[in-house]
Amino acid sequence: MPKVSLIRTESYDQRAMDAAVSQHLDALGFLIPSSVKTIVIKPNLIMKCTPERTATTHPAMVAAVCRYIREHSSARIILADSPGGLYTPQIMAGVYAATGMKQAAQKFGVELYTACVSRPVQAPDGQVCKDFDILAPILDADMVFNLCKLKTHCMTTLSCGVKNLFGCVPGLLKPQLHYRFPEGERFAGMLLDLAGLVKPAVTLVDAVDAMEGDGPTAGQKRHVGLTAAAVGEDIYALDLVMGRLIDLSPQQVPMLAQAVERGLCPKTVDEVSLCGNGAGFSPIQDFRMPATKGLDFADNIPRPFSWIVRGLGPRLAPHPKIRVKDCVGCGKCAESCPAKTIEILEGKAKINLSNCIHCFCCHEMCPAKAINVKANPIFQMFSKR
Ligand code: SF4
Ligand code: SF4
Structure with a gap:
């Protein structure tokens, strides 16, 4: 039976976080x-922003894990991640400083x-994707510590x-991977193939302050007061438990549904098997979901109307919409758009929706939160909430 540790962690107080990380790993027999x-710590550094935005793993958890490894191993420790957009040494220096990683x-x-070096690698067991390009230190590490943030996600x-x-x-x-696997189902399958390739030794979740609403970068902070952990392949059960915590069933998360299907x-x-003083949690029923939740809404519509809705799907599906007054013309949305369907005209972003594959990378990468997720009222009426 997979095992997941849950510990009430009410704040980012460093002593409390140090204690929580040790308790998790001791309880899991890690x-x-x-x-x-060589050990690589892989936090969530999705963009250059401060911890207060709740888009990135909090530095207190990263510092606690650094301390734990130092106390239990003489291994070389490297912290590595790649945000969306350009990946250069200068950009990474800025990301590490803003997110608090440098200090931690x-x-x-x-x-x-x-160094921002990556290498191609085969994933022979991949069911959807068999070839990836992965950061070199992750490929070369003897052990990967996966430190994530609990967030909603528009895709x-x-x-x-x-x-x-x-x-x-x-x-x-x-x-490029979004473009190769534009459908939610296949994208989810690719993510499972990637997890099977990287095989983190341990995964820890920062859910002290989680993100609800239009995550993973433009949602709102939601205090949950919890950290969680699992070792090895129990990462899937850990996601199942964290989904349950925010009242999501595996059927509502393609990644989880496929993880169940794949056994x-x-x-x-x-x-x-749940352990720790957070094991008796109740699902947070009012945790706000992204506007995109329930993309498979045609299933909710009575036949014979569902086929009409399926045909209209791309037009009814939620899409990105620029709030022109808030756009600063930085071009990060255009840079990260797999369909190359965004132009910057006279200092403002403009989306040609006819080519949009609804991946919401633009929404995710906008530092000004200037992109809304616009849902058609019909979609909202029938989407699974
Ligand atoms: S929409 Fe956002 S990411 Fe795109 S140019 Fe405007 S501010 Fe930059
Ligand atoms: S416009 Fe936005 S949602 Fe559409 S394909 Fe480009 S990045 Fe994805």
């Missing part, structure tokens, strides 16, 4: 073998990875352990 020479890592002699509904590993793919190669994950939380 050990770092002496043969491990330096105290423990942890290297911040700025995948849930962003937690599995989705966090998409950051192992460097910057502008991420939109990676139990169907219900009842089949997961």
